[in-house]
Amino acid sequence: MTTRVHAVEGLMTETADGPRLLGSKCGGCSATYFPRDSVCHNPDCDAPAMVDMNFGPTGKIWSCAIQNYQPPAPVITEEPYQPYAMGMVDLDDGLRVLGRIDVDDPMSAQVGGDVELVVGRLGGDADGNDVVTWMFRPI
Template sequence: MSELREPCVPGLFTEEGGASLLGARCRSCGTPYFPAPSHCRNPSCAESALEPQAFGGGGTLWSYSVANFAPPAPHRFDEPFRPYVIGVVDLDQGLRVVGQMVGEAADMRVGARVDLVVAPIYHEDGKAFTSWKFELSRGSREHA
């Protein structure tokens, strides 16, 4: 971990105290959000009462697809481009969120347990630029 790390986009996630997404939850209706919106978007919510909430820990892989093409600018990636997996994960804390998966498509399966992690997206000037990703939980890897 001597590698210098910097978030691709500041303010969206943290690695302190474990990887987590910096979102919000409505105190009135309980709806979780990431990223945090300016007000609650639940049409049947009587009162928008958003408060910051960090979402982390485990979840379940709801669906995934494989990107066989390099993402367009301004997105960056390490050369040579390698296909990567994009997952849709239901976090146990009640948030459905999209993120890049750590690992190969052949190891993925819908319903697998995953963990939120912060990992490099690309490297530049000796620095790793990070984002949130999902990694198959230990048990899911063994049974894949």
């Protein structure tokens, strides 16, 4: 039976409303972190107070690009290879984060487009599992 495994454990949690990214925020300077961190790295923060925060689900595409050639490991891709879109998204709750953009036609991803977090498949692993990660789907 096929099992779903996260590309890297500990980066997202799956809820009934879609995934949330496991990060942190500093109460002192509002700096956001992903993955989770226990200390604030802002050199101008004089009152660090780190709290866990689950980021998502909505944001805007700051910019995006297409991976036209098949990249080597450690990138996970489907076989046969299909170019995919990826980009940098500014989430409404203050995190700037990279991710794949979940669209059939990679040219349809647009700068400034509204997106929400979803879980999507990157490809399969050697044991036949579905390797999944967070992705952004236009809304």
